[in-house]
Amino acid sequence: MTMPAFALDYLPLGAPDFSKIKETDYLPAFEKAIKQNRxxxxxxxxxxxKPTFENTVLAYEKSGVELDRVSNVFFALVSAHKTPVIAxxxxxxxxxxxxxxxxISFNKELFKKVKYVYDxxxxxxxxxxxxxxxxxxxxFVRSGALLSDEKMERMKQINLRIADLQQEWGTLLPNATNNSVIWVNSKEELAGLSEADIAQCKKDAESRGGYTPYAIVIVNTTQQAILSSLDNRNLRRRVYEASRHRADGTRQFNTFPLVVEIAKLRAEMGELxxxxxxxxxSLEKTMAKNSDNVYNFLKQLIAEYTPKAQAETKAIEDxxxxQMGTDFKLQPYDRFYYSAKMKQEMLNISDDEVKPYFNIDSVIVNGVFYAAHRVYGLNFVQRTDIPTYHPDMKVYEVHDKDGKLLALFYSDPYRRPTKRGGAWMSAFAKQSGLRQQLPIIYNVTNYAKAPEGQPTLITWDEVTTLFHEFGHALHGMLSNCKYNTLSGTAVARDFVEMPSQFNETFASIPEIFDHYAKHAVTGEPMPADLKEKMLKSISFQQAYALGENLAATCLDLAWHHLSSKEIPTANEAANFEVEALKKIGxxxxxxxxxxxxxxxxxVWGGGYAAGYYSYLWTDVLACNVAEAFQKFGVLKPETGNAFRQKVLSRGNTKDQMEMFTDFTGMKTPDSSGFLKYRGL
Incomplete structure (x- = not known):
C-alpha cells in the first residue's frame, strides 16, 4: 500500500495510528494536503x-490522495468524537x-480538458x-461548469455559505440535543424502567453535571424508546416534548434560522x-430520476398505509x-407505553424479557459477523494492537474464504457527549485497485453502555440497526473496483440504502438468530416459545414505523420543492411543517x-437533501432482493456470491438498475409485496 508522504502517521495496513496522532496535527496536515492537491x-x-484519458481523467483520479486520507480520519472524529479542539x-x-x-469545480481550463476527453x-x-x-x-456540469461567469461566481458564494451553515448546524444540533436533558429528582419517578435503565439514568445525570440524581437523555429520533416503559405520564410528556422541541425553542438552540437559509440557498442553486x-x-442523478416518480411511489404507499395507521391508533386508544377510563385521550407520548402493554398482554412478551438474549458482543460476533461468514464466506479476527480514537472501539481484520485479507473493520458502539446522534458507516480509506488500498471501514452507533463488568443488553430495534449498518460496511468491504471515485458506497442515494436494509433480514433467519440470541449470563439459547413470540412481535403494530418515515420523507421533499421566493421565515418554519403534512394527508x-x-x-447536516425518500425506495429494492435470496437459497454460498459479484463488489461501475436486474432478474422494482414485507 502507498504510504502517505506526510499528513498523518499510519500503520502498515494503512490504518491511522491514533496513538501518535495529536488533535493539533490535523490543521497542518490539511494545509499541506490542500497545497499538494492544488x-x-x-x-x-x-x-x-492534447487532453487524453491518461493525462486528464486518470491524472485527476490520482490527485488528492493525501487530502482524502486526512479528511477521512478527521471527519470521522467530527461526527463521533468532536472534542473542543476538533470543533x-x-x-x-x-x-x-x-x-x-x-x-476545482469552476476551473475553466480543467473543465475544457475533461470535456474534450468526454466529447x-x-x-x-x-x-x-x-x-x-x-x-x-x-x-463538473452539475457543479456549474457550464454557467456564465456571473452565475458561476454566485454558485461559489452559495457553496461557501452552505458549508458555513452546515458546520454551524453540526455544532448547534448536538448542543441542543445535549441541552434537552430531562432532570429527574427521584427513583420513584422512573417507575417502570429496569434496574439497568435506572442505572443508566444515574450515570447520564452524573456525566452531565449531576443537577439531580437522575437524568433522561434525548436520542436521535422524535419518539424515544424509553417511553414504552415509563409509568409516570407527566414524565413521559416531558420526555416527548423535550424531544420534539429540542431545537426549536430557546433562541440559543433554535436551528430554524439555519434551516431556512440552507433551504433558500439550495433553491437558488437549483434555479441557477x-x-x-x-x-x-437533485433527483436527476438518482434511480427515481424526477419528482413525479417519487411522489407517485409515495402516494401509493400513503393510500395503503393510512387505514392501517388509523386502525392501529384506535386499537391502542381503545x-x-x-385501563384509564372512557374519558382518556391518547397522546403521542402515551402511544409507545400502551402499545408495549398491549403487546405484553396479547403476545405475552416485553423488551425486558428478550433483552438478556441480545448481548451486544454476541449480536456483533455471533450474529452480524456470523451472517457475513455464512453468506459471503468472510472471517473476522480481532486486532488488539491497532490504536483507536476511543477505548470503547474494537478493530477486526476481515478475511475472505481463501484467507486473503480483505479489509479492516472498526466498531464504535456506545454513546457519549462528543458523538452526534444516530448510526452510520463510513471509511478511513475506501477500496481502490489503482491506489492499492484495502478498505478500512467503520460503523458507529449510540447505545447506552452497561456499567463496568456487566454485559450491554440491547433491544430488537438496536439489533437490526447493527445488521443495517453492517450492510453498508459490507458494501464498502466487498468493493472490488479500480477507482476510488467509483468504489464502495459511491452509488445513487436511492440505491445506497438497499444493501443495508436487505442485510437487516438476516437478523431473524432462524440459523442466524439462534447463533447470537443466547442468554448473557447462562449462555443458553432463547427458549423456543419465547423465540416464537419474539419473532411474531416484530410485526406488531408496524404502521407507526412506516408512518413516521413517510412523514419525514414528505417534509424533506416539501422543503426542497420550494422556489427561493417561497421559503418561509424562521418564525414560519414550524407552521410550514404542519401545513406540508396536512397537504399530503x-x-x-x-x-x-x-x-x-x-x-x-x-437533510440539513447530511447528504440526504431531497433524498430521504430513498429509505423507503430502497426498502422496496431490499424486499425484492430478499425474495430473490429466498428463491435461490438464503444461506447458499452461491446466492451470496452472486449478490456479491453482481452488486456489492461493483460500486458505481455500472448503472444501479442494471445491477438490480442482474441479480433479481426483475426489470423494475415491485412494491406489491412491500406492506406485507413490513409486517402490515
Whole structure:
C-alpha cells in the first residue's frame, strides 16, 4: 500500500495510528494536503499536450490522495468524537476545503480538458475508464461548469455559505440535543424502567453535571424508546416534548434560522442550474430520476398505509381506555407505553424479557459477523494492537474464504457527549485497485453502555440497526473496483440504502438468530416459545414505523420543492411543517415525523437533501432482493456470491438498475409485496 508522504502517521495496513496522532496535527496536515492537491490539479491544467484519458481523467483520479486520507480520519472524529479542539479545527478547515472545491469545480481550463476527453474519447473507452470519465464530466456540469461567469461566481458564494451553515448546524444540533436533558429528582419517578435503565439514568445525570440524581437523555429520533416503559405520564410528556422541541425553542438552540437559509440557498442553486427547485436538480442523478416518480411511489404507499395507521391508533386508544377510563385521550407520548402493554398482554412478551438474549458482543460476533461468514464466506479476527480514537472501539481484520485479507473493520458502539446522534458507516480509506488500498471501514452507533463488568443488553430495534449498518460496511468491504471515485458506497442515494436494509433480514433467519440470541449470563439459547413470540412481535403494530418515515420523507421533499421566493421565515418554519403534512394527508399527532424539521440531520447536516425518500425506495429494492435470496437459497454460498459479484463488489461501475436486474432478474422494482414485507 502507498504510504502517505506526510499528513498523518499510519500503520502498515494503512490504518491511522491514533496513538501518535495529536488533535493539533490535523490543521497542518490539511494545509499541506490542500497545497499538494492544488499543485496536482495545476499540473494537469498546465500540461500542453492534447487532453487524453491518461493525462486528464486518470491524472485527476490520482490527485488528492493525501487530502482524502486526512479528511477521512478527521471527519470521522467530527461526527463521533468532536472534542473542543476538533470543533475549532473544523471551523478553520471547512472554508479551506470549500474554497479548494470551488477552485476545482469552476476551473475553466480543467473543465475544457475533461470535456474534450468526454466529447472525443468516450466512445473508445470501456468499463471503469468510461464510467469514470462520464462521472467526472457530469460532476463538473452539475457543479456549474457550464454557467456564465456571473452565475458561476454566485454558485461559489452559495457553496461557501452552505458549508458555513452546515458546520454551524453540526455544532448547534448536538448542543441542543445535549441541552434537552430531562432532570429527574427521584427513583420513584422512573417507575417502570429496569434496574439497568435506572442505572443508566444515574450515570447520564452524573456525566452531565449531576443537577439531580437522575437524568433522561434525548436520542436521535422524535419518539424515544424509553417511553414504552415509563409509568409516570407527566414524565413521559416531558420526555416527548423535550424531544420534539429540542431545537426549536430557546433562541440559543433554535436551528430554524439555519434551516431556512440552507433551504433558500439550495433553491437558488437549483434555479441557477435551470431547474424550478432544488429537488428537481437533485433527483436527476438518482434511480427515481424526477419528482413525479417519487411522489407517485409515495402516494401509493400513503393510500395503503393510512387505514392501517388509523386502525392501529384506535386499537391502542381503545386498549388504554379499558385501563384509564372512557374519558382518556391518547397522546403521542402515551402511544409507545400502551402499545408495549398491549403487546405484553396479547403476545405475552416485553423488551425486558428478550433483552438478556441480545448481548451486544454476541449480536456483533455471533450474529452480524456470523451472517457475513455464512453468506459471503468472510472471517473476522480481532486486532488488539491497532490504536483507536476511543477505548470503547474494537478493530477486526476481515478475511475472505481463501484467507486473503480483505479489509479492516472498526466498531464504535456506545454513546457519549462528543458523538452526534444516530448510526452510520463510513471509511478511513475506501477500496481502490489503482491506489492499492484495502478498505478500512467503520460503523458507529449510540447505545447506552452497561456499567463496568456487566454485559450491554440491547433491544430488537438496536439489533437490526447493527445488521443495517453492517450492510453498508459490507458494501464498502466487498468493493472490488479500480477507482476510488467509483468504489464502495459511491452509488445513487436511492440505491445506497438497499444493501443495508436487505442485510437487516438476516437478523431473524432462524440459523442466524439462534447463533447470537443466547442468554448473557447462562449462555443458553432463547427458549423456543419465547423465540416464537419474539419473532411474531416484530410485526406488531408496524404502521407507526412506516408512518413516521413517510412523514419525514414528505417534509424533506416539501422543503426542497420550494422556489427561493417561497421559503418561509424562521418564525414560519414550524407552521410550514404542519401545513406540508396536512397537504399530503400525513398530518397525524399520533404519528409525528421520525425527524422534525428542526432536528432533521439527514437533510440539513447530511447528504440526504431531497433524498430521504430513498429509505423507503430502497426498502422496496431490499424486499425484492430478499425474495430473490429466498428463491435461490438464503444461506447458499452461491446466492451470496452472486449478490456479491453482481452488486456489492461493483460500486458505481455500472448503472444501479442494471445491477438490480442482474441479480433479481426483475426489470423494475415491485412494491406489491412491500406492506406485507413490513409486517402490515
Amino acid at each position: 499543485e496536482e490539479v495545476n499540473k494537469i491544467v498546465a500540461n500542453k499536450a 475549532e479545527t473544523e471551523k478553520k478547515v471547512m472554508p479551506m476545503l470549500t474554497e479548494l472545491q470551488n477552485e 472525443h474519447q468516450l466512445k473508445k473507452l470501456k468499463g471503469e475508464d468510461k464510467r469514470l470519465t462520464e462521472e467526472l464530466y457530469k460532476s 442550474m435551470g431547474y424550478n427547485n432544488y429537488a428537481s436538480y 386498549y388504554a381506555k379499558k 400525513l398530518y397525524d399527532e399520533q404519528v409525528p415525523p421520525r425527524y422534525s424539521t428542526s432536528y432533521f440531520n439527514h
